[in-house]
Amino acid sequence: MILDFSSQLDYLWALLPEVVLSITAMTILLVDVFRRGPRAEQSGTWVPAAALAGIVIAAMVTVFQLGFEAHTTTSMIAVDGFRVTLTLVILVATALAVLFGMDYLAQRGLGIGEYYFLMLMAATGMTLLTASRDLIVIFVAIELMSISVYVLAGLDRKDARSAEAALKYFLMGAFASAFLLYGIALVYGASGATNLGLVASELASGAATRNPLLYAGVALLVIGFGFKISAVPFHMWTPDTYQGAPTPVTGFMAAGVKAAAFASLLRIVGVGLAPAAVVWHDIVWWLAVLTMIIPNVIALQEDDVKRMLAYSSVAHAGYLLVGLAAGSALGFAASVFYLGIYAIMTLGAFAVVSVVGGDLDAGAGIGRFRGLGWSRPLLGVLLVVCLLSLAGFPPTGGFIGKLYLLRAAVGSGEGLLAVILVLSSLVSYYYYLRVIWKMYFEPAPEEAVALPVPGRGFRLAGALTVLIVLAAGIWPGPAVDAADAAGTGVAPSALVGGEQSPAPSPVSGGIQVN
């Protein structure tokens, strides 16, 4: 099918996954309203099942979109490999988050229709972010996602920490949104367009690149996104919010929000701002450096595993920024690959925390992980695989991802970034391995609290997570292929209408997989 966006119907086709997701979400909300009796119990099984069904259909529709041929030079929505790949990443992450969260939410009476409605709406915003190529649509998508997640973070009304998490996130988020919107306005002022394709061709013509409006606009845009992906120094809300929010929500935030926001940032920079590389490159470079070093060092003294993982997720934003700073097709592809594997492995790690540290009063202190590897072997395997992957050990996907990023950084002449990446990962070994150490080499505490036994959904999601993380490390060919196609599509070198693109040293050759 050919989409030329001459009629409104073409947009409907282009937005099929979002249509499916939002219809599912609204159906859940409506049906739930008309049911009687104790809602948490009734919603226990059918609502997550319905949500999962919606996600699966959305995923099928997304794959179906691969067959579309879209002329996207000036359209607001892209239907390309990048969109399909990252939408699938987000849908898989959402599905895993639903499966991982079911037990936790049911136990706390949070498994109500609104939760899944908000989750699906947030997912709609996320997938829309991966697709939109117009700054206005991007802003709408970001707000759709963010507002849903603000509420999700505060869903556990009876817990003060959940409310605190939501409030902090909201205050900081509102602040950051203002910067983002201002940035969009300034870029519009400098280029006269909000469509990324038009922005690029306007910037490529040269006149606008000397405009201070553009400088300020690009900087504010990057800052706005820097907040969403929690780049240093816009990251300070992250540990508090991640710790206070219900753990399944935390996992969803760490995986989905970051993936979607970073995907959008990649597209904005790669498609829209490629000719203005002089402006954004140094900002991204410094953000990457700070975001790799600072959270890794702070995490060393963190004794709460949930907070530690929050810092870890900040550090991973830094690794991802290395791919962006590389600015080449290889760098973008590496970022896409790393986004995918990061989303899965961080979800798995938070899922185990939701079981072990599920009781917020007891917290997820590292002492609670003592002897876990023996008392709960399957949970232990899930956490070990995810932590080793986060640390970047072979044979996990995290290792391949880091290698991919390093290769991209070196290929673009960013040797210093590569060195910092290696050294900061080395630092991170300490806090990842410390948890593994406690799990296997220290006896379980005497007054061990009986942990809840995860249900079928959790076990299925856990098995899938381990499988994906190991498969991506042992047989990464298909994933690398997809990431390559996706990343190359939005990288500066593939710029639409950017004939004299001054993108920083794009590396040719890309990735071949046999």
Added chain:
Amino acid sequence: MVVASIVPLSLQAESAYVPVLPWLILALPLLGALINGGVAFLRPGNTRLPTVVGPAAIIGSFLVVGANFLAMRSVPPETGAVVTLWQWMSVGGLQIGVDLGFDQLSMLMMLVVTGVSSIIHVYSVGYMREDPGYARYFSYLNLFVFFMLVLVTGANFALMFVGWEGVGLCSYLLIGFWYQNSEYASAGKKAFIVNRIGDFGFLIAMFLVFVHFGSLDFAAVVEAAPATLVIGGGVVTAITLALFLGCAGKSAQIPLYVWLPDAMAGPTPVSALIHAATMVTAGVYLVARTSVLFAMSPVTQAVVAATGAATALLAASIATQQYDIKKVLAYSTVSQLGYMFLAVGIGAWTAGVFHLMTHAFFKALLFLGSGAVIHAMHHAFHHTHRDDDPNDMRNHGGLRRMMPITWITMWIGTVAIAGVFPFAGFFSKDEIIWASGAYGYGILWGVALVVALMTAAYMTRLMVLTFHGDNRTGADAAPHLHEVPAVMWVPLVGLGVLSVVGGWIQIPDALPVLPGVHVLHDWLEPVFHPASAVMETRGLHAAHESPVGGGEALWAGLSTVLAVIVILLTFRALVARRVEPADAPAPAGLAGILYNKWYVDELYDRTIIRPMLALWRGCWRIVDVGVIDGTLNGVAGGARLLGWFGSLFQTGRVATYLFFFVTGVLVILGTLLW
């Protein structure tokens, strides 16, 4: 997916060696690890399945290796065959496959690894029978063999690194096997951390190799090295020094040897397999594998050889004063590894690999023998409800009567490691000592000779304390001392035979009467040919006389005679001597002879041991405690302090966060618009 392509690189493609079921060699141990791991998780009490699966997986792998050996022997390939199981990753110009390399060197290593592992797995059935973690133990041990095989067959740096990390992980898991004991658990941690320092070197070397060669394949690097790099240049020196740092970590050389003695906390068969026969020799293997690069850097060669000799001397001196039977063997292993590095450092690659092989036999034998002793002691103490240390030789004594098979086989191991003709150690050690003299390393040659005699001394001391003299176990426990069951002594006999005949595959021409045998040298010649060629272009040739005159036959004869004399003297000096903690004065009735004996002991003690010990203690205080521990603690403490400082800003107040947010914005805008 499996066996995607088999690429014989030999020139005569029509009659080339084609590996037989290469994937099965790796798959069997992995499968065993998975099955045993499943048993450990689901039915921890089940011992029948691990008893069958654990050893069978390794023996099966050994049989496949054996078939491959026969196939390779009939058609010796020039450059080895590479089997690509699948393409692991290809990023940019970097292509890394799961490539298994089958050449003469990896074949020899596979034979040693699977062969010795098979024996030790069988032995473990007896040793670990009553341990509650039986299935877990076999799961780890099988997994170790799998990673060790990945390490030796990996045809590129990346795959080898996977094995390198994997064996490190298994070593860590097995050292901390009895993790409930926090001292044991922290020994595992120490091993892991020290090894990471070495791994850092490996990684740096890997990056440098990729930058300069554009490939990580051993075959490509070996072929391109002489043309790509300059002999004695900075690049090749940097690569090889970084590699050697990795080797020093894995193979316990100065300054990273400190973890190995502590690693004895693991079960004794683990010490035999991982910390004596296989994993710790991986560093030697890595140097042999990249011999071309080392041959091109005279600086690194000197560093490797000197480090090896110094480690050999230091460890041997420590071994003379240990009372824990496993600690003696551990320091002995460090010392023998020093020999191997001396060999590969001076360019005697074959000699290094030769000693690696014979050492695998006799040191595994010695460890398993000590395991038998500990096993028997443990049972005796267990029966009498005493909690004395079964490892402490001061509690042994006179065990030869209770454990005759262990006694005899351990003596075989002792004379083999002491380098007495015609046992295995004689041939391999003599070749190293001779080569170091022949290549003109006079001082190292002298050190190697002295260490050989020290080896004879401390091993004899171990034998005397454990098996001779009076029994010191105590009247209550002594009746409970028995020889170990057949499942444990049969492996001892098997290794004993290997410790006798293992050296006969390489007999120097220079020895009178005996025929010259060069089986090993001829076998490995294709692998080391490129390195030898480099050595020749550097104009290095072996001399025919030692640094102080005399040919090989003279010095070989002299060293074996001296070794025998040292064994006899040490034996005589120690066998009647009362052992600590006996603090009674020497018996008065035997004044004359006893006096002389004491005189020898005192002399030995005053002139050699005490200064050595004092020196070593000084080294330990300054180097170990001061420099190494200090640096490690300092770095870790500093990082944590920094983290604490950083977390100070994490106040939990939104206002603080907004302050940093706005500061960030202002800095960015300020620098951009300036």
